[in-house]
Amino acid sequence: MLAGLQESPRSTAGSRGSDRAYWRRLLPVLALLACVTRAPSFLHPLWNPDEGYLAVQARILANGGELYETVVDRKPPLVPWLYEAAFAVSGSGSLTSVRVLAVVAQLSTAVLLASLARRRWDDRAGRTAGVLYLLVSIGLNPEDAQAATFEVFVLPCTAAAMWCADRRRWGAAGAAVACAFLAKQTGGAVLVPVLWLLYRHGAPRTDLVRLAVGAALPVLGAALLTDPAGFLFWTVTGSGAYASFTGSELHVLGRGLANSAILTVACAGLIPPVVRVLRVARTGAAELWLWLASSAAAVLLGFHFFGHYYLQLIPPIALLATAALQILPGERLARAVLTSACCCTLFLGWGLLAPRxxxxxxxxxxxxxxxxxxxxxxxxxxxxxxxxxxxxxxxxxxxxxxxxxxxxxxxxxxxxxxxxxxxxxxxxxxxxxxxxxxxxxxxxxxxxxxxxxxxxxxxxxxxxxxxxxxxxxxxxxxxxxxxxx
Structure with a gap:
């Protein structure tokens, strides 16, 4: 019974032609789901102040401003640069171009998760992981789930880090970890499961060096392209008061409990299979549990519990649910997908109808x-x-x-x-x-x-x-x- 949770990659993936046929069938489904689930994001000029902050930053940078000098924020530079590039192509009067990039980010995350699951288990697992992820991806307050902000662009980077580590491409895995960090500091938490995979594969010291170099070079490059001292201050050392738990504890904890409850509703189709399998055996893919645990630590970091922080939990939850469904009867898969689809419809309606x-x-x-x-x-x-x-x-x-x-x-x-x-x-x-x-x-x-x-x-x-x-x-x-x- 535990065979479905084994972590060894698939011994064969079929011929190159069958691989192409598999993705030709799956990609349109995932693309359609990504577009449908993020359709509400195009309804309003803005969803939250973070989008406004990024839009203003991008305009200032486009007019010759300097990050961490002319305009400052507690975030790394990748997402402001992404906004600036989108505005350079389509103009800064609308966030439509950035919203399209957010759709691409969610689709990329789903494809990477599908590829991970397919390699570990089988074709059905790949379809399951990709579809479940997209159905749950909007399971928060629309201001958090539909906004094209930092966490949305963290997700494909973290998924890419796990995808590369699973294939022992350590330099690329390090670069993906760096990109996750450069999108938002807490994205760097994916380094924990990546290191576990490195250890589990018994990789030589040279692979650890490749991982470290891959992670360090993009971060050093970003620091040099901005201002090294300013980069260090604004992204690491200058946020002590912000990260303190003191002040409005009940207010902050109430927000955390509310957002946890909302995400739990969104994951109503995913949680029961995982819990059911845990009652059978407490074994499984350790790196997936480490990915979930490190993502949970990232949500806790800073003690603010904003809803968009919880987006980092969704990829590992989707993969763990996929793992659990491999050893459960087939009707449990249909039930999980149907429940997730119903919850997705609920959140989609919330996004379409919610006042602003x-x-x-x-x-x-x-x-x-x-x-x-x-x-x-x-x-x-x-x-x-x-x-x-x-x-x-x-x-x-x-x-x-x-x-x-x-x-x-x-x-x-x-x-x-x-x-x-x-x-x-x-x-x-x-x-x-x-x-x-x-x-x-x-x-x-x-x-x-x-x-x-x-x-x-x-x-x-x-x-x-x-x-x-x-x-x-x-x-x-x-x-x-x-x-x-």
Whole structure:
């Protein structure tokens, strides 16, 4: 009975012609599923502030800006560069090109998982893994599952790392791990199962060197293409306050439990087979369990539990479910696929019908900003909606695109760990210098009495008192125009 969980690759994959026939039949199905499941992503200009942040970054970079200098973020550079490249091809007025890339990313992940499962078990396992993955891939709040943000582009890199390691292509596996890290730091967690595969295969020391070199070179290259000191600070050493668990513990834990429950519903067809097999034997593909465990650790890292963090769990869950279904009766496979399809339909409907009040607010605010400023004016939006810059087509007055980097509110906290003293190290001196050198024509206080409101931030309060007059409100956001003379 345990034979279905053995990890040895398939002894033969059939002739080259049969391989082509297999993929000719499977690829259109996976492509159609990828397009259908991500159809809601094309409905709205934006899904969440992360997309807005990336869009603004890409515009700044396209206009000669420098990452970690002209514009900053706590993320590695791969996804901002991807946005910049997409905008160079199709223009920066829409995220359609990036949404297409997200479809390609999900399809690539599904194909890699299908290839992994087919090599380990059989043709049916390949189809199962690819289909189950895509059905579950949207099983979160649509703002998390449909947005073309960091985690979506991490997924094909992690799947590629496992695919290469399974075939003992250690240099390529290292490069894939590096790409996962460069998409988002937590993507590097896939190194754990890759190292286990290296150890299990009894690879010589030269293979370990190949893996290390493959992982190091892309990261070093990215650091050199940006600013090495800035790259190190913004991606590794400068986020201590953000990663702290202190502050709004119940708020953050509530979010984590809610998102865990949502993903559990999405995986209703996958979890029972895995649990049933575990009752028979607690053995199986150790690297798949390590992949799941390391991905879970990545979700926990930083103690914020945003829904899009959970996307990293889905590929190993899909493969573990596929493994379990190999030793269960055939009707269990049909039940798993049907249940997953029903859950997918539920989440697809949620994505198609869910209202977007935050987007409506940002659009109204952007319209007011565009009306009150000229195209060349600099604007400061004090809030957590950087998409206002992109929607209004106005230049940010600061390299800090949200108030979070200056107050630590970006961690989703609403308690004591918010304020000037919790800002990223060195942020306030840089911000004051920017305001003195190029005072914004308009300041938008979009805090709406949250913990980072100007009355709680002395430096911003002094800036507004010294040179700005209140000129109206939009949905609770206050507009301040610079005094002349």
């Amino acid at each position: 009040p935050d987007l409506t607010h940002a659009q109204r605010l952007a319209a007011a900003v565009a009306q009150r400023t000229a195209p060349g004016d600099r604007v400061l939006v004090w809030g957590i909606h950087p998409e206002v810059y992109w929607l209004s087509d106005r230049t940010p007055a600061s390299r800090f695109l949200t108030a979070g980097l200056l107050t630590n509110y970006s961690g989703g906290r609403n308690g004591p760990q918010v304020g000037e003293k919790y800002a990223v190290a060195g942020a306030w001196p840089a911000f004051r210098a920017e305001m003195a050198a190029h005072p914004p024509a308009l300041v938008v206080d979009d805090s709406r009495d949250k913990p980072y409101a100007p009355r709680r931030v002395p430096s911003l309060r002094r800036l507004l008192a010294a040179g700005y007059e209140e000129r109206g409100t939009v949905d609770g956001a206050v507009l301040y125009e610079r005094q002349q003379g």
